[in-house]
Amino acid sequence: MADERGLMARVARGDQGAFGDLVQRYSGKLLAVAGRLLGSRADAEDAVQRTLLQCYAGAAGYNPRWAVSTWLYRILTNVCVDELRRRGVRTAHAEGSAGRPEASSSHLPPAAYLDLHRALERVPREARVLLALRYVDGLSYGELARIRGITINTVKSQLARGKALLRDELAKRGAGHE
Amino acid sequence: MSDGKAQDHLDRLLAEYFRAEPAPAGLGRRIAAAARGPRAELTRLEARLGIEATPRGVSRVRLGRSRRPATAAARRLAEQAREEIHEYLRGQRAFFRVPVDLADVPDFQRRVLEAARLIPFGEARPYAWIAARVGHPRAVRAVGTALGRNPVPLILPCHRVWRSDGGLGGYIFGAAVKDRLAALERATPVLEGCTSTRIVCRVGCIHGRHMRPDNRVVFASVDDARSVGYRPCKVCRPAA
Numbered sequence: 001m002a003d004e005r006g007l008m009a010r011v012a013r014g015d016q017g018a019f020g021d022l023v024q025r026y027s028g029k030l031l032a033v034a035g036r037l038l039g040s041r042a043d044a045e046d047a048v049q050r051t052l053l054q055c056y057a058g059a060a061g062y063n064p065r066w067a068v069s070t071w072l073y074r075i076l077t078n079v080c081v082d083e084l085r086r087r088g089v090r091t092a093h094a095e096g097s098a099g100r101p102e103a104s105s106s107h108l109p110p111a112a113y114l115d116l117h118r119a120l121e122r123v124p125r126e127a128r129v130l131l132a133l134r135y136v137d138g139l140s141y142g143e144l145a146r147i148r149g150i151t152i153n154t155v156k157s158q159l160a161r162g163k164a165l166l167r168d169e170l171a172k173r174g175a176g177h178e
Numbered sequence: 179m180s181d182g183k184a185q186d187h188l189d190r191l192l193a194e195y196f197r198a199e200p201a202p203a204g205l206g207r208r209i210a211a212a213a214r215g216p217r218a219e220l221t222r223l224e225a226r227l228g229i230e231a232t233p234r235g236v237s238r239v240r241l242g243r244s245r246r247p248a249t250a251a252a253r254r255l256a257e258q259a260r261e262e263i264h265e266y267l268r269g270q271r272a273f274f275r276v277p278v279d280l281a282d283v284p285d286f287q288r289r290v291l292e293a294a295r296l297i298p299f300g301e302a303r304p305y306a307w308i309a310a311r312v313g314h315p316r317a318v319r320a321v322g323t324a325l326g327r328n329p330v331p332l333i334l335p336c337h338r339v340w341r342s343d344g345g346l347g348g349y350i351f352g353a354a355v356k357d358r359l360a361a362l363e364r365a366t367p368v369l370e371g372c373t374s375t376r377i378v379c380r381v382g383c384i385h386g387r388h389m390r391p392d393n394r395v396v397f398a399s400v401d402d403a404r405s406v407g408y409r410p411c412k413v414c415r416p417a418a
Binding site: 019020023024027028029031032033035036045048049050052053056058061063066074077078079081082084085086088112113116117124125126131132135136137148149150151154158163166167170 | 188191192193195196197198199200201202205207208209300301364365367368369371372373376391392393394395396397398399402405406407
């Protein structure tokens with residue numbers, strides 16, 4: 001943890017090597033969250049790029065009371081949620097033009113991936129964001145609450161509601177059980 | 179299958195679905211290069227803007243010097259416009275509150291500008307979309323001319339109107355600025371919540387100015403914010 005904060009202090013001083021380390025360390029996880037929230041690899045890379053850029057530009061304002069990962073996830077979810085908003089507007093404007101998911105990078109069999117992807121689309125946005133953070137990095141309820149600025153009880157109820165919806169959706173598709 | 183087992187299976191599925199992947203090679207280099215990218219274009223634009231207002235609203239935004247405001251009310255509105263444009267160009271504002279005065283604008287042009295105002299922040303529409311909205315679907319060229327003479331660019335968003343083939347089209351401050359504005363709006367969120375007050379505002383609301391960066395969370399809709407315990411601001415009324 002101290003090591004992470006030292007890294008941020010170096011980034012704040014404009015150390016490009018430190019920034020490279022930061023990118024190396026976190027971009028995989030950030031990409032996984034963004035990719036699953038946004039559905040397309042290109043949009044996810046763009047979101048991660050914007051997140052890391054904001055991190056680079058705002059490193060001097062980083063508050064060491066935050067874990068670096070929590071801080072990065074806050075920025076990333078802010079970027080992704082706004083992208084989802086824009087996409088909602090765009091879809092309403094040009095019905096049916098929204099991008100389809102890219103399953104190629106998944107470790108799951110294609111059918112299971114697609115079922116889960118479609119089921120996740122039925123889960124409300126805020127719960128989906130929390131599920132992504134929880135399963136990419138195993139974040140605690142406390143960290144999730146801090147990232148989205150909500151109470152721990154809201155985190156718990158959103159996750160439970162999201163998973164209940166997922167179970168129902170997967171059962172309907174006959175894919176939720178082995 | 180028992181509930182517990184179903185849950186375990188769902189957990190496994192989710193863990194697989196969300197498994198992290200290695201970052202693409204060269205991402206760090208690309209980001210560092212982008213960090214040094216040009217933002218100066220918009221700063222230069224802002225420094226050269228002349229803003230005029232009447233007591234009813236902003237009447238002219240152009241490059242170069244502006245005439246002195248005739249009244250105190252006009253001066254206040256010109257100052258408000260300058261402040262809002264400053265915040266907008268820094269990515270801290272997603273809407274304009276300052277009124278505009280289009281009294282001297284011909285009827286067709288006024289309707290074109292009002293149609294452009296309906297394009298959501300961060301979005302773009304083709305010239306033909308505006309032509310259809312004002313009831314003259316074939317008057318695409320006239321729409322282009324009307325937008326080109328927009329007396330209050332930036333505040334009335336003629337920069338959100340592009341060619342149907344995705345090309346930028348012309349712009350009063352030049353195509354490079356139009357491109358930068360599109361990128362700026364893409365990177366500026368529209369709704370932000372304050373984690374300490376649990377209030378959600380439009381970006382640019384007076385409440386947001388006092389918000390610490392640590393306390394800032396972005397939402398995709400007011401309903402999303404409500405679903406996790408936030409309420410809409412009574413000043414900027416984001417739900418309206």
